[in-house]
Amino acid sequence: MTAHIFTHLDALESESIHIMREVAAECKNPALLFSGGKDSIVMLRLAEKAFRPAKFPFPLVHIDTEHNFPEVIATRDKLAADLGERLIVRSLEDSIKKGTVVLKSDTQSRNVFQSVTLLETITEFGFDACMGGARRDEEKARAKERIFSFRDEFGQWDPKNQRPELWDIYNTRVHPGENIRVFPISNWTEMDIWQYIEREKLEIPDIYYAHEREVIRRNGQLAPVSHLVQPQPGEKVERVTVRFRTVGDITCTCPVESDAKNAHEIIAETATTRITERGATRMDDQTSDASMELRKKEGYF
């Protein structure tokens, strides 16, 4: 900073670093949830800014649905290795084998069941705080969640009984068995994330940029064809130039039509888009006006 200019990205970055350092200092056994998606890649850079030249004072944890885009898993593993940080992967398949997750079919979305494996992982390692890359602008229920979000011993969120959060003084105290979810990028928007990716020249999976892909048009969305998503009778497979705005479970994450080949072009597109990030891309959030809230109450992020 040569001149004393403090931009909105500087303000957001400093706030996020401050939050991560509070977690490191006050929580006994924290973890950073890292999926290889764009928001968690931003979280990783913020952790570098918060703790280098030392190692992170927490491991990276991924709850793998095994319904992932291979490009995302490749990026996950590469970034963790490049940074030399410890990555713990726990799979939904483990919960299925144990019988704690029972699926109706192999092609069903697994997002909702991630909570089960996450809670099992929290118990296995005794984590008292999990940092995640959720943002308040993503969804109505998230808009009311605290940065330090307290969970009871069942991992559940009670939206009517949240701790007030004043200034930047965070209450991190929990009883044994309880834990907190911490959202250091709560105040970031989709636009801020892309501006930060551009500013920091962050490496993200290719599927966030325009590419040709086989898709099926379903309910106004573009369902990506994969081994889990195949055309139904009467449906047509098309090749379309698309990019993903979010990445999650491969069975319910849809790309949008776009020619944006880099962060700069995506910023221009984001500035003019008229559909929300999740509205365009997530089939599972559209089942009801309150689907995210219900999942969060069950222990979801």
Next chain:
Amino acid sequence: MNNATQLLRFITAGSVDDGKSTLIGRLLHDSKSIFEDQLSAISKTSEKRGMAAVDLSLLTDGLQAEREQGITIDVAYRYFATPKRKFIIGDTPGHEQYTRNMVTAASTANLVVILVDARKGVLVQTRRHTYLASLVGIPHIVLAVNKMDMVDYSEARFNEICTEYLAFAAQLGLQNITCVPLSALIGDMLVDRGTNLDWYQGTTLMELLENVEIDNDLNTTDFRFPVQWVCRPQTEEFHDFRGFMGRIESGEIAVGEEITVLPGGRTTRIKEIVTYDGNLQRAYAPQSVALTLEDEIDISRGDMFVKSSSNPPGVAKEFEAMLCWLSETPLDKNRKYFVKHTTRTAKCLFSRIDYRVDVNTLEQHPVSVLNMNDIARVALKVQQPLVIDHYLIDHGTGSFIVIDEATNNTVAAGMIV
């Protein structure tokens, strides 16, 4: 939108019928921050409820219980941006838990928009909102005289309300107040000037939000750096590295400058200002940095660096504060609590409740107990010394929260006087 925009946090205060949600909805709508899928969802709900037009207030109702009951429970945060600034709105409901919610949202705000209905003028709740804004020290206040369409856009009525309000605000010692006439329903003077208020020469609400000067909202003179985390990599390359990490709460610091480490009192000089993006010669609030020092001093989380040349802060185990009680369980003077102040947490006792402030009349009443939403002046004793400033001089080092030892809940917000 470019990367060099500033961040402004603001809140709106008004009672249920002042059109607060409509105003927020209008700002989002007219600045093109509402997405089509959001608009279509609330259009459907408006239709279901038998409303003639789209109810923009539905945009700010987040949780299922609220949508069912048609009320807003808590503080919600909304985001929008214009080419000049990125905005965070702290949206609070206007009913019984109002004091607690407004204080919470106000604690991080640069600016408050206080809404009055042009027909009703300055009411008891207008005074309450203004008192709370002054208590929490929000740097900028906008009086938005809404529903001007209901008073024939009368300049005389607007002037009458402003005069009365400014006289009241002066009693509280408030400055930096701007009055704007507007109609959130029609849209006049929010984002667009409209055609009905031609006699008004001032800025629209949006122009005000985009241009209000916020660089000096933080204390820029008194250097305060609470140590958050001590970085000791203990690797070969950084064998002797000891970086004191934290965020500059106020003021600025440069390499070579002398600092005092409080509460211990030892002095040393800044050797380096380390960041991931390279070392700096000088750093300013609110940057997060790591500082290395010329001398080896025993320093841990909770200590504070201050510049030796600036106004010294207090180092105290007893102090007084204005307290906002946030919990349904009343304050019990026989119990111990925790105080979290900057990066230090200490056990505390309330030794005295001087008085409670009636937020409607500003009268002071002697009390022996504090209930939820009460504002009171109290005296505290803490187990370890805290490095404190007067809240109105330095929000970062003048604020604290109170935590219940048994439940771990946050039960109060304090401002040191």
